[in-house]
Amino acid sequence: MQSIIEDGLRWLMADMPEDRTLRDEKSLRFFLALCSRDQNSRSHALENISRALDAWVDGYGSPQEAVYHNNHHDARIQPLDRKPLVKELLPDLLRFSIYCPFEDVRSKCGALLLDLQERGLKIPRRVGRGPSRFIPENEIVPVDTDDEETQMLFVDAFLQNNRLEHIVQVMGYHPKYLDSFLKTQQYILRGDGPLPYDYRHYIAIMASARHQCSYLINLHKTEFLLCGGEETWLKGLDHIPQKLRDLYEIIKILAHRPWLISKNHIEKLTRGNDNWSLAEVMHALIIIAHFHAMCSFVYGCGIHPEIDEENGHTFRPSSSSDSEDNHSSSNSHSGSPTSTDAAAGIEALMERMKQLNETGEEPTQEEMLARFQKVESQSLELEAGKSQLSPKASILCYVEDPSFGYEDFAMRGAVQEIPTFRAQDFSWEDQGYSLANRLYSDIGTLLDDKFNTAYNLTYFTMGPNTDVDTSSFRRAIWNYIHCMYGIRHDDYNYGEVNHLLERYLKSYVKTVTCYPERVSKKDYDNFMRGFKHSEKVHVNLMLLEAKMQAELLYSLRALTRYMT
Numbered sequence: 001m002q003s004i005i006e007d008g009l010r011w012l013m014a015d016m017p018e019d020r021t022l023r024d025e026k027s028l029r030f031f032l033a034l035c036s037r038d039q040n041s042r043s044h045a046l047e048n049i050s051r052a053l054d055a056w057v058d059g060y061g062s063p064q065e066a067v068y069h070n071n072h073h074d075a076r077i078q079p080l081d082r083k084p085l086v087k088e089l090l091p092d093l094l095r096f097s098i099y100c101p102f103e104d105v106r107s108k109c110g111a112l113l114l115d116l117q118e119r120g121l122k123i124p125r126r127v128g129r130g131p132s133r134f135i136p137e138n139e140i141v142p143v144d145t146d147d148e149e150t151q152m153l154f155v156d157a158f159l160q161n162n163r164l165e166h167i168v169q170v171m172g173y174h175p176k177y178l179d180s181f182l183k184t185q186q187y188i189l190r191g192d193g194p195l196p197y198d199y200r201h202y203i204a205i206m207a208s209a210r211h212q213c214s215y216l217i218n219l220h221k222t223e224f225l226l227c228g229g230e231e232t233w234l235k236g237l238d239h240i241p242q243k244l245r246d247l248y249e250i251i252k253i254l255a256h257r258p259w260l261i262s263k264n265h266i267e268k269l270t271r272g273n274d275n276w277s278l279a280e281v282m283h284a285l286i287i288i289a290h291f292h293a294m295c296s297f298v299y300g301c302g303i304h305p306e307i308d309e310e311n312g313h314t315f316r317p318s319s320s321s322d323s324e325d326n327h328s329s330s331n332s333h334s335g336s337p338t339s340t341d342a343a344a345g346i347e348a349l350m351e352r353m354k355q356l357n358e359t360g361e362e363p364t365q366e367e368m369l370a371r372f373q374k375v376e377s378q379s380l381e382l383e384a385g386k387s388q389l390s391p392k393a394s395i396l397c398y399v400e401d402p403s404f405g406y407e408d409f410a411m412r413g414a415v416q417e418i419p420t421f422r423a424q425d426f427s428w429e430d431q432g433y434s435l436a437n438r439l440y441s442d443i444g445t446l447l448d449d450k451f452n453t454a455y456n457l458t459y460f461t462m463g464p465n466t467d468v469d470t471s472s473f474r475r476a477i478w479n480y481i482h483c484m485y486g487i488r489h490d491d492y493n494y495g496e497v498n499h500l501l502e503r504y505l506k507s508y509v510k511t512v513t514c515y516p517e518r519v520s521k522k523d524y525d526n527f528m529r530g531f532k533h534s535e536k537v538h539v540n541l542m543l544l545e546a547k548m549q550a551e552l553l554y555s556l557r558a559l560t561r562y563m564t
């Protein structure tokens with residue numbers, strides 16, 4: 001990793017050294033990405049890029065080559081193939097012209113594209129409108145937002161990831177959370193830690209493939225190559241080292257039925273031939289849980305492919321039919337016939353929240369357990385999104401046993417007698433956090449901050465209403481997510497779940513948690529009508545974190561059992 005960055009830096013500072021050409025696309029990408037915080041370096045970089053582009057368009061690898069050719073009329077120098085330029089570079093330029101948080105870079109890249117177009121190159125355009133297929137682009141936090149805190153975070157994200165990902169832009173509604181998210185993700189993927197960098201991104205790919213999330217797979221294929229990963233591994237699971245392969249069983253179980261993980265799984269890894277250390281296992285488990293949960297966020301918010309992904313841009317001229325699903329998206333939010341119903345729905349919900357505080361009842365332990373079981377068994381009947389995708393070959397190569405999927409925990413309990421996970425026997429705060437920190441330093445603290453931020457985040461609003469204490473509603477959502485995985489908090493009265501969560505919301509939670517790949521725009525539109533998009537994204541952040549925490553609780557408990 002380091003060397004590519006150094007390479008890029010050398011390039012950036014050295015005014016195109018003779019021995020380098022733009023044929024080395026990897027360097028070019030870094031070259032582009034290195035647009036730094038410092039405005040002078042940025043304009044220097046941009047100057048170099050435009051000179052290099054000139055040369056390339058004229059058919060030479062570097063300006064020096066072009067000059068040499070002009071002077072010598074040397075027929076031995078073959079003009080460059082333009083294809084890689086078109087395929088590799090234009091989407092990058094396009095991405096920078098739209099998504100770079102630095103205004104100067106955006107406009108320069110835009111100008112370069114126009115210039116190229118005038119010189120006869122076909123310029124691609126993006127396929128989707130904006131970062132999400134559920135949220136209209138003009139309602140998403142813009143890359144040049146006036147909010148200083150968010151702007152800083154966008155810049156951080158851009159410099160960390162060489163891009164401002166759609167996911168990050170959507171999270172921009174909640175800067176406090178985004179801050180914590182970026183720190184953690186940076187740490188587990190690029191910070192100090194026991195696993196090599198290529199392994200980290202490959203594990204991300206394997207985990208995302210369980211939910212057929214080509215968005216995350218593509219991002220991490222690129223990252224994998226950028227940090228020196230071996231290209232053949234990307235052909236699929238048959239081409240990777242046994243050590244990585246041995247992790248697959250855990251990845252599969254955790255994605256769909258985390259309650260099945262046991263100390264035997266850990267034992268197999270650490271006592272097997274390929275010597276997984278406990279620290280490595282810990283690091284892997286966190287990456288796995290992180291990416292499974294990220295799949296839920298990607299689908300739950302309808303994240304569009306990035307512009308430089310294969311299906312994110314096209315060279316075909318635009319036609320009216322591609323404006324796909326954005327037409328009706330603002331319906332539920334203003335002036336439509338349903339908006340009065342929606343407002344009434346929110347009022348009624350707030351009324352029910354008030355009632356909770358008034359009933360001073362103290363249910364017995366049995367009563368509390370019965371309520372949990374009721375919520376759990378009712379969730380069996382919920383329709384979770386039906387539209388099943390059949391996975392593409394480009395994803396299937398990272399998947400084994402594709403038919404293994406979620407099964408309702410309530411069924412598990414009855415048939416295989418797997419007991420409910422009692423959150424007070426093994427909790428994140430009391431056991432998980434310190435174990436994580438012990439095996440992989442600082443990670444417990446980072447995750448703790450992220451979980452707490454998501455759990456406690458509030459603006460005291462409900463749609464258009466302000467000054468509302470929303471904690472009971474948020475707690476119901478969080479605990480309901482845990483309920484999907486058979487985790488019970490026994491100081492919580494699950495009657496509140498039924499009291500506060502309407503059916504659409506419950507089935508949305510179930511679909512996003514358990515079958516993320518099935519979420520449709522309709523599911524998104526139907527739940528919490530009358531609430532703002534930022535609030536629906538807020539719910540998705542809770543989904544992400546509660547799901548991640550649930551997977552980690554099962555994994556860490558298995559680790560503890562193995563260690564004692």
Ligand SMILES: CC(C)C[C@H](N)C(=O)O
Pocket residue numbers: 457458459460461462463470473474535536538539
């Ligand atoms: C998920 C939302 C209902 C959260 C609410 N807007 C709050 O500020 O707490």
